Amino acid sequence: MNPFPSRIRDILLFIVPLLIVTSPPLSAQRVDDSIRIGSHYRTFHYIAPAPGAAVTRLVFVLHGSGGIGIGRMKETMSLQTIAASEPVLFVYPDGYKNFWNECRKAATSAANLEDIDEVSFFRGMISALSRTYGADSSAAFAIGFSGGGHMAYKLALTMPETFQAIVAIVASLPADENMDCTPSGRPAAVMIVNGTNDQVSPYNGGVINAAGVTLGRVRSTDATFRYWSSLAGYSGDPVMELMPDSDTTNTTSIERYQYAAPGRPEVTLLKMVNGTHSDPKDLDIYREAWNFLKRQIPATR
Numbered sequence: 001m002n003p004f005p006s007r008i009r010d011i012l013l014f015i016v017p018l019l020i021v022t023s024p025p026l027s028a029q030r031v032d033d034s035i036r037i038g039s040h041y042r043t044f045h046y047i048a049p050a051p052g053a054a055v056t057r058l059v060f061v062l063h064g065s066g067g068i069g070i071g072r073m074k075e076t077m078s079l080q081t082i083a084a085s086e087p088v089l090f091v092y093p094d095g096y097k098n099f100w101n102e103c104r105k106a107a108t109s110a111a112n113l114e115d116i117d118e119v120s121f122f123r124g125m126i127s128a129l130s131r132t133y134g135a136d137s138s139a140a141f142a143i144g145f146s147g148g149g150h151m152a153y154k155l156a157l158t159m160p161e162t163f164q165a166i167v168a169i170v171a172s173l174p175a176d177e178n179m180d181c182t183p184s185g186r187p188a189a190v191m192i193v194n195g196t197n198d199q200v201s202p203y204n205g206g207v208i209n210a211a212g213v214t215l216g217r218v219r220s221t222d223a224t225f226r227y228w229s230s231l232a233g234y235s236g237d238p239v240m241e242l243m244p245d246s247d248t249t250n251t252t253s254i255e256r257y258q259y260a261a262p263g264r265p266e267v268t269l270l271k272m273v274n275g276t277h278s279d280p281k282d283l284d285i286y287r288e289a290w291n292f293l294k295r296q297i298p299a300t301r
Contacts, residue, residue, distance in 0.1 A: 195275025
């Protein structure tokens with residue numbers, strides 16, 4: 001005799017195949033790793049690729065001020081869908097005591113006050129992961145949110161030979177008096193995603209106070225966009241396009257301003273009209289970020 005009533009049996013027959021299709025493969029396991037940088041062990045996390053899967057690119061996904069790598073991993077699970085079909089490994093490092101030593105001179109976090117060596121940390125991760133998975137160690141990418149966006153800017157400013165393409169979400173470059181890095185002066189492919197109603201990182205520039213620390217002044221979004229586009233040799237007006245709006249229940253829309261030309265790194269601004277200090281809800285920003293980074297691959301080989 002069948003132990004399940006017919007109605008329950010029918011429901012199970014529907015649910016079980018659905019779980020098989022939508023659940024992640026059993027081989028997908030989170031790896032928690034660390035490397036020693038100076039007197040500190042720095043930690044990072046990633047989902048191990050399936051056995052035999054090709055990995056040609058490393059993309060570092062950077063949490064915001066006060067966050068952790070695993071937290072950002074949980075907030076960006078759509079990236080793992082991309083990793084299942086693309087030769088890319090998404091890596092989620094941890095800031096030092098939850099913060100990055102990025103380029104903001106006024107930052108009062110321990111990472112900044114102790115002048116933590118982020119460059120050696122990223123070089124160490126790239127070296128270790130390239131040895132393990134065969135990824136290209138000469139061209140890594142970064143996607144950063146808020147304070148992680150500032151860390152992504154630092155990678156492009158100080159390590160452009162390696163980080164030739166980044167995405168910075170709800171982050172603008174430090175103002176001149178708040179700049180604590182020595183920029184290389186080399187161009188990079190950069191996508192900026194900022195909201196006009198951001199109360200933490202003002203779209204038009206100003207002072208940032210977040211996560212219990214003071215972080216100093218930042219440039220306006222337009223000035224940040226001009227910095228990177230001028231460095232790449234662009235002039236005139238960018239191409240403007242209104243992005244498709246998948247969520248018509250809110251008042252947010254997204255305008256894309258793009259500079260792109262053969263032989264030059266692409267520089268793009270996604271202006272979230274009425275957007276706040278958060279990921280946009282009107283499109284899958286992480287698939288958009290990957291598509292941007294992927295367009296830069298021929299120029300970075």
